[in-house]
Amino acid sequence: MQLEQEEQRSRQLEEQRLGRFGASSDVRGLTDELERQWAEQEAQERRRVEDYARFRRRQFEEWERHFAAERLRFASEAEFCAAKLRQKARVAAAADEQFYASKRDTWHKSERALxxxxxxxxxxxxxxxxxxxxxxxxxxxxxxxxxxxxxxxxxxxxxxxxxxxxxxxxxxxxxxxxxxxxxxx
Structure with missing residues (x-):
């Protein structure tokens, strides 16, 4: 008797379940609907990731342009400093040449003087x-x-x-x- 009651109870639950969802075609429709929603969510997630990747790519390119401009600015300053050092060296060499030229003349004269x-x-x-x-x-x-x-x-x-x-x-x-x-x- 208990077995019969359990079987009856399970039939009732089955009927309630089928009554709520309808026939088995409704179950298929539900699974199709879930798959469509999941696919839509996945597509939205993919679009969101691609948008973020595009944003990051643009941001990276902007940073690269900024850094290139900074490198160019600092490189030109460094080249300017190097040119300035070369100019100072040329001026110092010219001053040394001018100073030692007179000395060299006296050295050569002293050589001839002996x-x-x-x-x-x-x-x-x-x-x-x-x-x-x-x-x-x-x-x-x-x-x-x-x-x-x-x-x-x-x-x-x-x-x-x-x-x-x-x-x-x-x-x-x-x-x-x-x-x-x-x-x-």
Whole structure:
């Protein structure tokens, strides 16, 4: 009996369900309606995402244009600064050239003022050779002059010439005097 009551109760529930939704075609209609609504929601969501992507793309392009303009502005300022530094360097080089040109003329005059024949007649042959080597680098750059003097000092040092220490000492001292007089080192 209880079984019968349960079966009857389930039939009633089934009839109520079918009564509410109608026949099975109504169920299909309902599922079709739900699928259409879901598809519509999905299409709306897709449009919303695409609109947002377009908005972000436009915003990114706007930022890129802005940053390009800023880079151009700062790059031109940087180029201007570099040009200004080059100009300062040219002005400084011209000032140095003007200052040292007069000095160079006096150096060359002093070189000519030391005639080899007159001043060198009282010198020993080794001392004349030292003077000749010093004069050979007179118009050269400072680094070349220093290198030549260092080479001569090493070559004429008394410790490097143990066979003739007295003569080496005399030449070494002569070289040190002459490097100040001739080259100003």
């Amino acid at each position: 005639p080899e024949a007159e001043g060198d007649t009282n010198l020993a042959p080794e001392e004349r050779q030292v003077m000749k080597e010093l004069r050979s680098v007179l118009g050269a750059p400072r680094e070349t002059q220093k290198a030549k003097v260092k080479d001569l000092l090493i070559r004429l040092h008394p410790d490097k010439n143990p066979g003739c220490t007295e003569k080496a000492k005399q030449l070494f001292q002569f070289l040190q005097e002459q490097r100040r007089a001739v080259l100003g080192l």
